[in-house]
Amino acid sequence: MTDAGSEKEFIADAKRHNEWWKGEIPANITEAVSLTPRSDFHQLLKTVDKHREAGTENFVYQIYGQTGIGKTMLLQQLIAALLDSTDFPAGGRNHEVVNSVSPRQILYVPLEASLYHLERPDDAMTRLKQVVDYFESHVAPRRGQKYVLLDDVGALSLDEDERGALLDLVDQRTYLFLTGVVSSQVDLEETANTDEIGSFIGPFPMLPMKFIDTVQHRATEGGLRVDFGSEFQEQIEAYQSKGLPGPSPIKAVRKALNLQDSTANIDDAIDALDDLYFELLSPDQRDDLHDAAREFLRIGGTVHRADDATVQNELTKSHFLLYLYKELAKYESIQKPENLHKLSSIAASQAGEELRYTDISDRIGVDRRTVDSYLDTLEEGIAVSESHDYSLRRYRRTRLYLRNPRHVVLLSQRQEHYGFEEYDREDMLNYEFEYKLARTVGFDHANRLAFNVGADNVEYCETDSGLVDYVLHHDGHVLPFILSYHPYTDNAEQIAVEFDPEVGQHTKSDSEGLQDLEYEAPCRFIVTDSLPKDILENGTLRIHRDGTDICYLPYWLFLLIC
Numbered sequence: 001m002t003d004a005g006s007e008k009e010f011i012a013d014a015k016r017h018n019e020w021w022k023g024e025i026p027a028n029i030t031e032a033v034s035l036t037p038r039s040d041f042h043q044l045l046k047t048v049d050k051h052r053e054a055g056t057e058n059f060v061y062q063i064y065g066q067t068g069i070g071k072t073m074l075l076q077q078l079i080a081a082l083l084d085s086t087d088f089p090a091g092g093r094n095h096e097v098v099n100s101v102s103p104r105q106i107l108y109v110p111l112e113a114s115l116y117h118l119e120r121p122d123d124a125m126t127r128l129k130q131v132v133d134y135f136e137s138h139v140a141p142r143r144g145q146k147y148v149l150l151d152d153v154g155a156l157s158l159d160e161d162e163r164g165a166l167l168d169l170v171d172q173r174t175y176l177f178l179t180g181v182v183s184s185q186v187d188l189e190e191t192a193n194t195d196e197i198g199s200f201i202g203p204f205p206m207l208p209m210k211f212i213d214t215v216q217h218r219a220t221e222g223g224l225r226v227d228f229g230s231e232f233q234e235q236i237e238a239y240q241s242k243g244l245p246g247p248s249p250i251k252a253v254r255k256a257l258n259l260q261d262s263t264a265n266i267d268d269a270i271d272a273l274d275d276l277y278f279e280l281l282s283p284d285q286r287d288d289l290h291d292a293a294r295e296f297l298r299i300g301g302t303v304h305r306a307d308d309a310t311v312q313n314e315l316t317k318s319h320f321l322l323y324l325y326k327e328l329a330k331y332e333s334i335q336k337p338e339n340l341h342k343l344s345s346i347a348a349s350q351a352g353e354e355l356r357y358t359d360i361s362d363r364i365g366v367d368r369r370t371v372d373s374y375l376d377t378l379e380e381g382i383a384v385s386e387s388h389d390y391s392l393r394r395y396r397r398t399r400l401y402l403r404n405p406r407h408v409v410l411l412s413q414r415q416e417h418y419g420f421e422e423y424d425r426e427d428m429l430n431y432e433f434e435y436k437l438a439r440t441v442g443f444d445h446a447n448r449l450a451f452n453v454g455a456d457n458v459e460y461c462e463t464d465s466g467l468v469d470y471v472l473h474h475d476g477h478v479l480p481f482i483l484s485y486h487p488y489t490d491n492a493e494q495i496a497v498e499f500d501p502e503v504g505q506h507t508k509s510d511s512e513g514l515q516d517l518e519y520e521a522p523c524r525f526i527v528t529d530s531l532p533k534d535i536l537e538n539g540t541l542r543i544h545r546d547g548t549d550i551c552y553l554p555y556w557l558f559l560l561i562c
Contacts, residue, residue, distance in 0.1 A: 020103035065206030068319030111155035164191030208301030211559035260454035293556035300406030347400035348411035351436035445562035496524035
């Protein structure tokens with residue numbers, strides 16, 4: 001074994017990763033400029049711009065997500081946007097911070113790539129402090145903000161008590177950016193020595209790209225092959241922000257569905273949906289979005305940097321398994337990481353079907369408590385999520401969903417996924433598997449909608465006629481969504497009529513006692529891949545059946561508003 005790395009070696013390594021200090025722009029930053037940023041980047045840049053304009057002296061921005069999800073690219077795009085020596089496209093957003101930062105104000109440390117993980121935690125932290133000290137004393141100007149980006153803090157192997165040492169890197173003019181694999185790894189707000197920090201931002205999860213982000217990515221960047229054209233892409237982007245014309249229709253829907261806003265009105269939500277579907281989008285655009293949603297099920301929300309489909313699959317699967325076996329298992333001290341793999345494969349093969357915990361325990365060979373701990377780990381890692389029964393009548397059962405639809409393809413052990421292992425087999429009709437993907441993607445996007453409308457979580461509810469797939473709720477306010485996707489389209493309206501929000505039961509956060517709530521659902525939503533003809537003829541997505549308000553949502557429109 002060689003001796004531990006020296007201060008000189010780590011400083012030399014930092015120089016190699018920060019070529020802009022000597023006036024050079026490395027290839028990875030040039031590539032970052034060429035790629036279309038995702039919404040996570042715009043949120044990050046907007047936050048940096050806001051705090052700089054407000055005069056915030058220092059802050060800590062915290063990001064976490066799976067291996068290979070794009071955290072490193074996000075930081076590289078931030079560097080490219082900040083540097084005054086690059087030509088970073090603003091994309092119609094007016095951020096003063098773009099191209100305004102001297103190269104000597106930025107320190108980027110890819111901790112895994114810099115071999116900090118080969119040091120003992122104390123030694124690794126010492127070397128990192130020495131690198132930051134060198135940056136501050138020999139590189140950074142005496143005035144102006146400093147930007148320190150630490151990529152993959154898990155490489156430092158710091159325990160809960162040691163993570164607070166990262167705050168020692170933040171002085172009165174430092175913006176610190178951290179990435180990790182789980183929330184608790186980067187969340188420093190509860191650590192000691194936080195009094196001198198102006199703001200803690202996040203932790204924010206980095207998820208697979210959602211549908212609306214993928215629509216805005218061109219095919220050369222791993223996006224959809226449906227050709228929307230730049231004008232329509234800008235139009236969709238505007239619908240999320242300023243609107244064309246008037247207020248943003250997507251934001252109007254979310255605002256009207258907000259379960260924590262006493263002024264929210266379901267009628268306003270349906271009016272906004274009607275306006276978006278019938279007035280703002282042409283029939284051809286709606287057809288394109290329908291085709292794009294089906295293609296999204298096939299390609300998933302991963303941006304690939306390789307053209308060959310086999311290579312893309314191998315990279316995606318390898319990243320996920322590396323995440324399970326190395327990152328999650330290491331962080332949670334799991335002795336048998338293969339059980340995380342087994343649970344993920346069960347979620348892929350069952351894809352939202354109801355499972356008994358006893359059956360899961362038997363298949364894995366562990367007790368119920370251990371299954372719960374595994375599922376908690378996968379939930380924290382945003383790899384596999386559970387959906388529980390809205391009424392608590394089936395509390396011994398669960399439904400498991402992988403959060404990345406591509407993992408459903410790659411972890412399916414049977415031939416049921418045949419045709420989907422490739423990205424462009426449009427000639428292969430496999431409706432059963434497409435339904436599994438639609439259900440999985442629907443659950444993931446329902447979770448995103450839950451965040452946007454202030455819902456507690458996403459549950460399911462059984463009726464005599466069938467399943468309400470996604471139930472969002474908060475303090476008795478309920479939004480039920482029934483998935484009516486070919487080949488399972490029977491009884492959707494009957495399920496909507498039969499759904500009784502008053503069967504809901506939820507425990508208090510601090511005990512096993514039930515909350516005393518009056519559950520109300522002013523409207524039921526049917527998410528479908530094929531609208532009934534009478535909906536198109538009547539010019540509204542809303543119908544009334546047996547005294548029940550029902551709103552039809554094209555599957556692509558549901559994905560679009562989430």
